[in-house]
Amino acid sequence: MLEEYKSKRDFSKTPEPSDNQSQKLSNGLIYSIQEHHASHLHYDLRLENNGVLKSWAITKIPINKQGTKRLAIQTEDHPLSYYNFEGNIPEGEYGAGIVKIWDIGTYKLKEQKPMLIKIEIAGKMLIGTFILLRIKNNPKNWLFFKM
């Protein structure tokens, strides 16, 4: 599941983790959002699922307020150890730019269907029930919002 992640990166050049190290929060499934100052500032949502981090690039700052929708573009699975990565991806490398943690905590999966994922987030910035809703015309495009 990490082939795409690995194929996009040169680990002799980027400080990003190359694979899963068993670096885990004490209990619960990992949730984090990383502020990524790439060519366009975006917010990378990470959710632990089956040994990897399912990932979405949220195009604007997420809001802990009901109904404020954000476009979330699904990206490649990341290794678990990525959840608290912070650093500077060098110029010329995939995703070049500074990565900082924006929010970190755990989540519970409440419901999962092909078009909808319902989660309960326990972070510091985002707290409560959130929805990822797949947009029909592009399987990588989702809406992310608080319920």
Ligand code: MN
């Ligand atoms: Mn990113």
